[in-house]
Amino acid sequence: MLLQYSKNNLAFDDSSTFAELKWDGIRLIVSNLDELNLYTKNTNATDKYPELHNPPIPKGTILDGEIVVLNEQGRADFEACNTGFRSSKSRKPVLFMAFDILYHRGVDVTSMPLEQRKQLLEEAVQENENYRIVRPIQGSTQDFFNIVCQHGLEGIVIKKKASKYETDLRLSRSIRSWSWQKVINYQKAEVYITGYSKKEHSWLLGYPDGDKIRPIGALELGITQSARQSMWPVFQAYKSGESKDHVFVKPLVRCKVKYRDWYKSGLMRLPVFEEFIV
Numbered sequence: 001m002l003l004q005y006s007k008n009n010l011a012f013d014d015s016s017t018f019a020e021l022k023w024d025g026i027r028l029i030v031s032n033l034d035e036l037n038l039y040t041k042n043t044n045a046t047d048k049y050p051e052l053h054n055p056p057i058p059k060g061t062i063l064d065g066e067i068v069v070l071n072e073q074g075r076a077d078f079e080a081c082n083t084g085f086r087s088s089k090s091r092k093p094v095l096f097m098a099f100d101i102l103y104h105r106g107v108d109v110t111s112m113p114l115e116q117r118k119q120l121l122e123e124a125v126q127e128n129e130n131y132r133i134v135r136p137i138q139g140s141t142q143d144f145f146n147i148v149c150q151h152g153l154e155g156i157v158i159k160k161k162a163s164k165y166e167t168d169l170r171l172s173r174s175i176r177s178w179s180w181q182k183v184i185n186y187q188k189a190e191v192y193i194t195g196y197s198k199k200e201h202s203w204l205l206g207y208p209d210g211d212k213i214r215p216i217g218a219l220e221l222g223i224t225q226s227a228r229q230s231m232w233p234v235f236q237a238y239k240s241g242e243s244k245d246h247v248f249v250k251p252l253v254r255c256k257v258k259y260r261d262w263y264k265s266g267l268m269r270l271p272v273f274e275e276f277i278v
Contacts, residue, residue, distance in 0.1 A: 001064070001100075001165050001166050001167060001175060001177055001179075001180065002175065002176040002177070002180075003157060003176065003177075003180045003181060003182040004176055004177065004178050004180070004181050004182070005181065005182060005183075005184075006158065006181040006182065006183045009183055009184060009186065010183065011141050011142045011144070011145035011146075011156065011158070011183045012141060012142065012158070013140055013141050013142055014141070014158075016160055016161060016162065017141070017158050017159060017160050017161060018136035018137070018141075018158075018159060018161060019136065019137055019141040019144050019145070019156045019157065019158050019159075020099065020134050020135065020136050020137060020156065020157055020159070021134065021137075021148065021153065021156060021157075022153075022154050022155040022156055022157045022182055022183075022184075023066040023068050023076050023097045023134065023154070024068065024076040024077075024078040024081075024153075024154040025066040025067050025068035025069070025076055025078060025081045025094075025097070026040055026066065026067050026081055026082065026085055027040060027041055027064075027065075027066055028040055028045070028064075028065060028066065028067045028096060029062065029063070029064055029102075030052065030055055030057070030061075030062065030063040030065070030096060030098070031062045031103075032055055032057055032058075032059060032060070032061045032062070032063075033059070033060060033061075033062070033103070033106075036053060036055065038052060040085075045085075048085070048088065048091075049067070049094055051093050051094065051130050052067075052094070052096055052130055052131075055096075055130075055131060056125060056126035056127070056128050056131050057124050057125055057126075057131075058105055058124060059105075059106075060103060060104070060105045060106030060107070061101065061103055061104060061105070061124050062101070062102040062103035063096075063098045063100070063101055063102070063121070063124075063125070064098070064099060064100040064101070064102060064165075065096050065097050065098040065099050065100070065134065066096075066097045066099070066134075067081065067094040067095065067096050067097070068081055068094065068095050068097055069081040069084065069092045069093070069094055069095070070095060075152075075153065076153075076154070078154075078260075078261070078269075079263055079264060080092055081094065093130075094130075095129075095130060095131075095132060096130060096131050096132070097132050097133075097134050098121060098125055098131060098132065098133050098134065099121075099133075099134035099157075100114070100117055100118075100121065100165060101117050101120050101121045101124055102165055104120045104123075104124055109165075110164060110165035110166075110167070111164050111165075112164070113161065113162045113163070113164070114159055114160065114161055114162065114163045114164075114165075115161045115162070117165070118135075118136070121133060136159075141156070141158060144156060145183055145185075148185055149185045152185070153185060154184065154185060154260070155182055155183050155184040155185045156182070156183050157180060157181070157182050157183075158180070158181045158182075158183065159179065159180045159181075160179040160180075163177070163179035163180065164179075166179070184260070186258035186259065186260070186272075187258065187259055187260070187261070188256065188257070188258050188259075188274075189207070189256070189257055189258075189259065189268070189271075190254055190255070190256055190257075190277060191205045191206060191207050191216065191254065191255060191256075191257055191268075191271075192205065192206040192207070192208070192213055192251035192252075192253065192254055193205065193206075193219075193231065193234075193249070193251070193253045193254070193255060194206040194213065194215065194248060194249060194251050195235075195246050195247055195248040195249050196231075196235055196246065196247055196249075197218065197245060197246055198242075198244075198245055198246060198247060199245060200218075200220065201220065201223065201228075202218040202219060202220040202223075203218065203219045203223065203231070204217075204218055204219075204246060204248070205217060205218065205219050205257070205268065205271060206251055207268070213251050214266065216266065216267055216268045216271075217267040217268050217271070219257065219271045219272075219273055221270065221271065221272040221273065222257075222272040222273035222274065223273045224273075227273060227276070230276070231253065234249065234252065234253055235247065235249055238250040238252060253276065254276070254277040255273060255274070255275065255276050255277060256274040256275050256276075256277060257271040257272060257273055257274060258271070258272050258274060259271040259272065
């Protein structure tokens with residue numbers, strides 16, 4: 001069951017919902033039926049995470065959650081988690097944050113209201129150093145989101161208390177449901193457009209760094225057709241070079257983007273185009 005973005009990325013208070021912290025890691029299903037299996041969205045990752053091989057849950061349990069790597073401040077470090085997923089050589093131990101339960105003692109509970117599934121989750125999971133429970137907060141969702149932003153965390157998830165766990169078993173695929181909505185703590189920046197990809201519909205970005213413009217990666221998200229049409233004459237008129245994969249242009253056009261974070265390499269994580277700066 002996947003999330004929708006909240007309208008205009010705004011938190012809202014609604015008595016039929018509750019909110020919980022959005023942990024910045026990799027989605028994982030822990031299936032402890034006849035044997036233990038750990039599934040990401042696209043792969044069986046059982047062999048990759050031996051620290052999760054003795055889950056503190058009964059047989060017949062399936063949990064949904066997020067694996068995270070915590071830094072020294074106790075915050076989720078997405079880059080460390082993603083690097084460890086790609087290469088075991090530099091992998092740090094992960095922590096599984098369980099936020100839902102699909103099977104309890106061999107019984108499919110996905111049709112139960114989320115409030116009841118949360119109660120079953122408390123019964124099923126005995127928390128330890130590798131397994132934790134994600135619990136709803138008490139109080140205002142809007143106030144909670146403001147606190148999350150103040151502490152530089154990723155965001156929140158707003159969930160309907162009565163929501164069922166939605167999947168399409170016929171097609172063996174997940175469903176993106178409005179019963180779960182995410183609100184992201186985006187950061188904002190003004191950047192230069194410095195080129196475009198020959199193969200993908202993406203632009204290259206640069207960030208002012210003293211008297212230079214530092215490359216910070218590619219922009220793929222949020223670029224409208226009208227924005228592409230506006231940039232094409234600029235791309236043609238102000239080429240400054242090219243490589244096998246990219247065409248470079250003089251940094252004359254600036255735009256506003258929102259983004260998740262900075263990678264340690266200096267690249268911007270998941271920038272989204274918002275508007276040109278005139």
